Amino acid sequence: MVSLGGLARKLFGSSNDRRVKGYNTRVAAITALEPEMAALSDEALAAKTVEFREQIAAGKTLDDLLVPAFAVAREAARRVLGLRPFDVQLIGGMILHEKSIAEMKTGEGKTLVATLPVYLNALAGKGVHVVTVNDYLASRDSATMARIYGFLGLSTGVIVHGLTDDQRKAAYACDITYATNNELGFDYLRDNMKYERVQMVQRGHFFAIVDEVDSILVDEARTPLIISGPLDDRSELYTTIDAFIPMLDEADYEIDEKQRSASFSEDGTEKLENLLRDAGLLKGETLYDVENVAIVHHVNNALKAHKLFQRDKDYIVRGDEIVIIDEFTGRMMPGRRYSEGQHQALEAKEKVTIQPENQTLASITFQNYFRMYEKLGGMTGTASTEAEEFGNIYGLEVVEVPTNLPIQRIDDHDEVYRTTEEKFKAIVEEIRQAKERNQPVLVGTTSIEKSELLAALLKREGFTGFQVLNARYHEQEAYIVSQAGVPGAVTIATNMAGRGTDIQLGGNLDMRIEAELHDVEPGPERDQRETAIKAEVQVLKQKALAAGGLYVLATERHESRRIDNQLRGRSGRQGDPGRSKFYLSLQDDLMRIFGSERMDSMLQKLGLKEGEAIVHPWINKALERAQKKVEARNFDTRKNLLKYDDVLNDQRKVIFEQRIEMMDSEDVSETVADMRHEVIEDIVAKRIPEKAYAEQWDVEGLNNDVRETLNLDLPIAAWAAEEGIDENDIRERVLAAADQANSERAERFGPEIMRYVERSVVLQTLDHLWREHIVNLDHLRSVIGFRGYAQRDPLQEYKGEAFELFQALLTNLRQGVTAQLMRVELVRDAAQAPQPEPPEMFGHHIDAQTGEDEFADDRNVAVVAPENRDPTNPATWGRVSRNEACPCGSGKKYKHCHGAFEATEA
The missing domain is CATH 3.40.50.300 (P-loop containing nucleotide triphosphate hydrolases)
Structure with a gap:
């Protein structure tokens, strides 16, 4: 119907x-x-x-x-x-x-x-x-x-x-x-x-x-x-906080080993507040005031270091450093460090040298x-x-968009086996049969480990000449994938390897010519060889067509239907014939997570023998439902990440727009004057509350604030003793004195230098506070989830506290700029002084699939100037661009010389 x-x-x-x-x-x-x-x-x-x-x-x-x-x-x-x-x-x-x-x-x-x-x-x-x-x-x-x-x-x-x-x-x-x-x-x-x-x-x-x-x-x-960039030395802070944890009793904290989380009880929080207050580290009244968000993060790290991380199980102390132990393999991972200050907390616990922490300088989704x-x-x-x-x-x-020619590919139903061993045995047999009929096979795997496991199995079964790719060497893999359509070729690849490259039956002609004739000059010889390659590719194409086109054989379903479709879609291009099939087992991650135990017992009752597979459209439908669930969960993760980043993004836009405005302005003196006046308003309002009697004024506090912030020694006590004076008069006098001091400084410096100094001070102060603000928001994110236990929406709480922190940033900016400009003095040749250099920076992007930092290797390989490279010693070359001339002096591009990829070929 x-x-x-x-x-x-x-x-x-x-x-x-x-x-x-x-x-x-x-x-x-x-x-x-x-x-x-x-x-x-x-x-x-x-x-x-x-x-x-x-x-x-x-x-x-x-x-x-x-x-x-x-x-x-x-x-x-x-x-x-x-x-x-x-x-x-x-x-x-x-x-x-x-x-x-x-x-x-x-x-x-x-x-x-x-x-x-x-x-x-x-x-x-x-x-x-x-x-x-x-x-x-x-x-x-x-x-x-x-x-x-x-x-x-x-x-x-x-x-x-x-x-x-x-x-x-x-x-x-x-x-x-x-x-x-x-x-x-x-x-x-x-x-x-x-x-x-x-x-x-x-x-x-x-x-x-x-x-x-x-x-x-x-x-x-x-x-x-x-x-990110290196943070100022905070070893003293880590050491101080570390000393507090042994003073706590078991009733002062709660540990959840399953979730790997630790939190303080009410008694523990009170005890900590007293310890922090005595050490001068607590701002405001309580530990959970918004100003203390960084301290909360550090005390939580210290608690985890002592109560969750176990020496010789999670890490070892080797010499003067903490080395992480991989929880799955049990191997040491030198060079790897816990992030967010956790590694420093462990270093403080074990009394080894505390290495500087990396600070997030900027981030965006x-x-x-x-x-x-x-x-x-x-x-x-x-x-x-x-x-x-x-x-x-x-x-x-x-x-x-409809295809130019109708799709001829045959998409077979999935084959489901009870165990991984049975599945791989069937895959090896299927590859053998395809190779016998000269059909090119692209074998898709979900991870590098699984592609290597299958390669080892094929070797054991006597297969030779197959390629193993894993999406790490984009350029070389593109060539190998481009030839995956050659009759009888077997190419094992992770789903992402060689993406963006067309697999043409018989092999990709253009890429073959580029690879085989890159060092042959144009002329009769090159033309002759090109003609020969074209003829060979045509013959190979006809053979591949006769064998049924490219066979995409997938060893597992990915958690996303989209990735499966990408793999399947590599066969059957431009109306070519092709075939695709997925081989699964009840031990695959997706099957295991979504109720395979029930299915296993059902299959045993039905009498499914070893080596037999079940093939049915219902299985495909059930798997599709499971994939939809995972996709929905991942979408929620991304939506949640975005909701939090939107809060930071709104603030990021304001800060970045302000920076550009400052850089574009020839003269920021009005902005600086407004900041100075607001700071004075705040100082006076704090020490002389509105409508307060003269005897209630905090004259000494005002005097100290003016000296610390404005670098001025004013007779405030004498002013306050005058008959009939009020807070407006005092404010006006402080304003006049500050403006006068600023005018004298501007006169000494000259207008051009003063404009340069003001702009530099505003930008540097803003950058410093913005970096601190990002760290505070990171720390806030890591603890805000606990608000959910109190039936409060963590996102709304985050928005509220992030706004308060941003207001504090603006207040600190006004104070910081004013305090610096009221103290700055001209040094010789200030006009020619170089612009401040941005801090040392490292890029990071964590691969969502593998959890590895895509840029980890780049931080360890510097770019070396050509004159400092020894042609005979590749160790001195540093990072070399793929299309750069090879430093060995051969005259070839690096990618065709020392940078040539040696594919894994059995």
């Missing part, structure tokens, strides 16, 4: 079908312009860019120019690359231009699709960013597509790891900039730590197209980007970074399962 919804879809098509159909009119208009564009000379076609820009200056919108601009870009692609975008690719380009996500299957040419809206939007002159998942794809795509843009008179830049600020600024100044999501985010954070506007590298956030949009805006959005763009579009093969998230968080609609 067909539902009403199903009947309506049959009659009128789905909303997606109707939207796609709506583009046909413009597709026809673009195609109608084709003969006219083809008749133009190269110069006349390139001149269209200037013509379009003049039309924009005259008031036309980008939408008005879409049809002619797409027609020009299509013709340029045909002339430069020999590729004419299909009609469905034009539709994909329009979807991207309309701030939506184009879901296009693998092999449909998404990289080429992007050139159409990129060209159109670059005409606005505000810069277009094309975002990729790794440096290799950014370099590859920019190099290929820059030929089209260059032909049409537009400049292209690329941002990859290891560039200088000048190189970055030049790349961002181009009409089109290719970059990774991490580099864009870090550049934004670093820009907002600069002291001069000219030092900033980015020039705004107009339009971005995000490739692999689900990976960047969903998977990687589970963890924020962080820039990808959600909040990409929401800054005026226009955002994205493309991927798999987005529809996360359509709700894209709509809720980014306001992006997902539109499925």
